[in-house]
Amino acid sequence: MEIIAIANQKGGVGKTTTAVNLAASLAAKRKHVLLIDLDPQGNATSGTGLDKNDLELTMADVLLDGVSLSDAIERSPAGFDVIGANKELAGMDVTLMGHTNSHELFKTAVADLVSSQLKSSKDAYDYVIIDCAPSLNLLTINALVATDGVIIPMQCEYYALEGLADLSQTIERLTELNPKLHIRGVVRTLYDARNTLARDVSAELEAHFGDLMYKTLIPRNVRLAEAPAHGLPVIAYERWSKGARAYQKLAAEVIKQSR
Ligand code: ADP
Numbered sequence: 001m002e003i004i005a006i007a008n009q010k011g012g013v014g015k016t017t018t019a020v021n022l023a024a025s026l027a028a029k030r031k032h033v034l035l036i037d038l039d040p041q042g043n044a045t046s047g048t049g050l051d052k053n054d055l056e057l058t059m060a061d062v063l064l065d066g067v068s069l070s071d072a073i074e075r076s077p078a079g080f081d082v083i084g085a086n087k088e089l090a091g092m093d094v095t096l097m098g099h100t101n102s103h104e105l106f107k108t109a110v111a112d113l114v115s116s117q118l119k120s121s122k123d124a125y126d127y128v129i130i131d132c133a134p135s136l137n138l139l140t141i142n143a144l145v146a147t148d149g150v151i152i153p154m155q156c157e158y159y160a161l162e163g164l165a166d167l168s169q170t171i172e173r174l175t176e177l178n179p180k181l182h183i184r185g186v187v188r189t190l191y192d193a194r195n196t197l198a199r200d201v202s203a204e205l206e207a208h209f210g211d212l213m214y215k216t217l218i219p220r221n222v223r224l225a226e227a228p229a230h231g232l233p234v235i236a237y238e239r240w241s242k243g244a245r246a247y248q249k250l251a252a253e254v255i256k257q258s259r
């Protein structure tokens with residue numbers, strides 16, 4: 001089981017779109033996938049067709065009330081498992097402030113999930129994909145403490161690299177607690193090849209990140225923006241769209257890294 005967090009403290013860079021569509025594309029390649037929403041906005045939850053305000057159990061119950069991850073799992077109509085989130089998760093920073101181990105709650109829950117899957121006859125997950133909030137708050141720290149690799153979606157615009165230092169520093173600092181933690185890859189999102197600035201920034205990112213850059217470019221594609229309104233990953237909404245094909249290519253790259 002590999003745990004991948006999709007993180008970047010900037011909003012609107014395509015984290016949720018990447019989390020949902022990478023999960024769906026991995027599932028389409030017959031991988032056993034669990035998508036976990038760690039953003040109180042709950043966009044990944046509704047993007048997979050679940051009603052975020054009508055869930056039996058969410059990540060708030062897991063992190064604040066000690067409910068086990070396995071009890072909170074829902075099956076998404078899109079063919080993979082999901083644990084949802086909604087605004088109940090928003091108070092976590094305040095509620096857990098000063099708690100000892102507040103940054104390790106999620107890691108403990110994941111360890112329980114792993115051991116329960118080992119004991120039962122259920123197939124273990126190949127990938128657990130975590131959609132993070134646009135912030136380096138306690139929720140994101142919890143994700144990074146439990147994660148093997150981080151995928152950073154980046155939009156190729158002028159301020160793309162701004163704020164990245166904070167994320168890199170946080171990752172660096174957390175490797176003390178979690179030695180496995182590393183940047184698994186950087187993915188260019190909302191890409192428009194006709195835009196000169198986008199091409200320039202893209203080249204700059206390649207120079208900066210080298211082998212950490214995924215070759216797949218996720219184009220700006222209206223189907224990717226429409227699909228969540230239908231509660232579907234793009235692959236189930238319009239299988240042959242550019243957006244759907246790009247996320248399948250990205251999934252292939254992610255699988256290749258696992259070998
Ligand atoms: P984040 O989770 O980083 O805040 P989102 O994935 O929610 O970002 O994306 C922000 C907005 O941009 C959403 O409305 C989403 O539908 C849209 N979007 C994301 N990626 C693309 C893309 N490749 N093409 C078109 N629209 C996109």
Ligand code: MG
Nearest residue numbers: 015016039043
């Ligand atoms: Mg998001």
